[in-house]
Amino acid sequence: MKRKLDQNDEPAPGENAVGDEKISHHAGGQIELSFSDFDLDPRLLQALAKQKFRKPTLVQQKAIPLALDMKDVLAKAKTGSGKTAAYVLPILQSILQRKRTSTDKLVAALILVPTRELADQVLKVVGEFAAYCFNEIRAVNLADKQSDTVQRALLSGAPDIVVSTPTKALANVQSGALSPDKLSYLVLDEADLVMSYGYEDDLQKIAQVIPTSTQKMLTSATLSSEVDSLKGLFCRNPMMLDLEEPDEEGEGVAQYYTKCGEDEKFILAYIIMKLKLIKGKCIIFVSDVDRCYRLKLFFEQFGIRSCVLNSQLPVNSRIHVVEEFNRNVYDIIIASDEHEVIGDEDSPQAEKNGDEDGADRKKETGKSRPKKKRKTSRRDKEYGVSRGIDFRNVAYVFNFDLPTSSRSYTHRIGRTARAGRNGMALSFVVPKDLYRKHPPTTTETAEDDEKVLSKIIKHQEKKGKEMKPYTFDMAQVNNFRYRANDALRAVTKVAIREARTRELRQELIKSEKLKRHFEENPTELRHLRHDGELRAARTQPHLKHVPDYLLPKDGRKALTSEEIGYVSLRKHDAKDRKGRVFRKGGKGRGTKGARRSDPLKSFKMKSKGK
Numbered sequence: 001m002k003r004k005l006d007q008n009d010e011p012a013p014g015e016n017a018v019g020d021e022k023i024s025h026h027a028g029g030q031i032e033l034s035f036s037d038f039d040l041d042p043r044l045l046q047a048l049a050k051q052k053f054r055k056p057t058l059v060q061q062k063a064i065p066l067a068l069d070m071k072d073v074l075a076k077a078k079t080g081s082g083k084t085a086a087y088v089l090p091i092l093q094s095i096l097q098r099k100r101t102s103t104d105k106l107v108a109a110l111i112l113v114p115t116r117e118l119a120d121q122v123l124k125v126v127g128e129f130a131a132y133c134f135n136e137i138r139a140v141n142l143a144d145k146q147s148d149t150v151q152r153a154l155l156s157g158a159p160d161i162v163v164s165t166p167t168k169a170l171a172n173v174q175s176g177a178l179s180p181d182k183l184s185y186l187v188l189d190e191a192d193l194v195m196s197y198g199y200e201d202d203l204q205k206i207a208q209v210i211p212t213s214t215q216k217m218l219t220s221a222t223l224s225s226e227v228d229s230l231k232g233l234f235c236r237n238p239m240m241l242d243l244e245e246p247d248e249e250g251e252g253v254a255q256y257y258t259k260c261g262e263d264e265k266f267i268l269a270y271i272i273m274k275l276k277l278i279k280g281k282c283i284i285f286v287s288d289v290d291r292c293y294r295l296k297l298f299f300e301q302f303g304i305r306s307c308v309l310n311s312q313l314p315v316n317s318r319i320h321v322v323e324e325f326n327r328n329v330y331d332i333i334i335a336s337d338e339h340e341v342i343g344d345e346d347s348p349q350a351e352k353n354g355d356e357d358g359a360d361r362k363k364e365t366g367k368s369r370p371k372k373k374r375k376t377s378r379r380d381k382e383y384g385v386s387r388g389i390d391f392r393n394v395a396y397v398f399n400f401d402l403p404t405s406s407r408s409y410t411h412r413i414g415r416t417a418r419a420g421r422n423g424m425a426l427s428f429v430v431p432k433d434l435y436r437k438h439p440p441t442t443t444e445t446a447e448d449d450e451k452v453l454s455k456i457i458k459h460q461e462k463k464g465k466e467m468k469p470y471t472f473d474m475a476q477v478n479n480f481r482y483r484a485n486d487a488l489r490a491v492t493k494v495a496i497r498e499a500r501t502r503e504l505r506q507e508l509i510k511s512e513k514l515k516r517h518f519e520e521n522p523t524e525l526r527h528l529r530h531d532g533e534l535r536a537a538r539t540q541p542h543l544k545h546v547p548d549y550l551l552p553k554d555g556r557k558a559l560t561s562e563e564i565g566y567v568s569l570r571k572h573d574a575k576d577r578k579g580r581v582f583r584k585g586g587k588g589r590g591t592k593g594a595r596r597s598d599p600l601k602s603f604k605m606k607s608k609g610k
């Protein structure tokens, strides 16, 4: 029997979620292909070897042959499974092939993405794969904020590949700077988001000028109800891939949630970060820009350094933060997941298009998010880091504020456990009774956390994943309450406003410098750190150290999860070569010495400040 999917439904593994013609695939029993089976240009194989891509991932094994066979492809595969290479490699292959016999200059591929940071990332991936093609491939990014003149200059001479957001692409098509007449490839990366990001009108106009012969590739980790609109707009009979693959070496993302009050979120975050209960790099998602600064200033009180990412920051700074994080310069990023709000504000079609941030939330909770007043501050509509961004070696994702939909949850936790690694996700959930007691000082409402949680649990179960409760021992946690509240009191609204202004000013200066001067001196970029103290809040130096009396009796030796909470977690190994990413160990897996333990238990506590 065919199950009816609502827009928020993420289909169960192998379920025919993306349409009737689709083929569902599972990894089990498939013959494994290697990159050399694809008959790729040797220069591409060389680039793959340089990047240490030993074998194609499942989505690459399935999509690349179809794409090389000139088929339209609609691919749904999990986060971090290598969808970018699945469309970039066939594009490069076809361009190189054409260039063997033709000297025509034309834009061969248009890659549409929802955000500027993703456009930047995709351009870099293209550059990496084209590294040995010398001057044969030219790719440009139109998503950056550039004048029309600069964009026209970029497009003059017909680059082979154009990466853009739909709005920028359409503007250039309409001005005549970008000619889609001879386009061989059109890609929609994060296709469901592109469809529901206020871009539908742009996409419709683009669809009208794309030749019917253009081959289309549409990808996302979450595609369901958008499929019909996408098919209607772009490709009527695509090959549909719905790929579910087992996590390679263990559990993928180990998922936990903790029910707590709004004020307790801060205490727990302080304890987890300061006592390093979970080791490694992390991304903390909050619901809006103010929350970014509230948490950053709160952490600052304890000497915990963090970077923020939000739509107010200049795009250069945002991209730089991600790059530096990936080079292990920073450990903590506090990111606002704002497209949910922007979806509401800027996209009247959000509901129509199945935007979980609008329509699905309504479905889940029975009510729409209250309309927010438009902030006077400048926000970048094309900001977004929960989708597609390839954060490297993220040990855990921390949903300080629960997302408002299961789809958003899937993408957020997909920032860890990428490319076959393991990771962990911890989400704070404010139960209704606690919400009423201490409503959050955020523009978002947490009142529906529990409803969203049950939806998330349901969707994860369909995929064979489990989201487990984790209960902290609040008696132990309460020892830290006074200090946490003291720090929180210093983070006033005025302090947050000042911090926002100060950071924006600093980042604008850095951004300009980044753009002009540091292009020529890339090594100097390192000096422009983004995790400096904002010092907008009252400073209390004593808070930077954790006094011994707050710790359990043998606290200086180690704090175990039994002491801070009871162990209701599934056994989970947390170790990799650098001690950064949780990996499932075990006999014969080369994880000598890896101890089977839960995420908190395995970490020693540090009683001194950073």
Ligand SMILES: Nc1ncnc2c1ncn2[C@@H]1O[C@H](COP(=O)(O)OP(=O)(O)OP(=O)(O)O)[C@@H](O)[C@H]1O
Pocket: 052, 053, 054, 055, 056, 057, 060, 077, 078, 079, 080, 081, 082, 083, 084, 085, 220, 221, 387, 388, 389, 390, 414, 418, 419
């Ligand atoms: N065949 C491969 N072998 C090893 N690593 C790979 C392979 N393919 C991709 N990767 C790496 O996996 C990571 C994730 O790839 P990518 O960003 O393309 O995932 P994605 O499926 O697009 O994720 P998302 O759904 O979050 O956008 C990248 O760091 C990439 O370099």
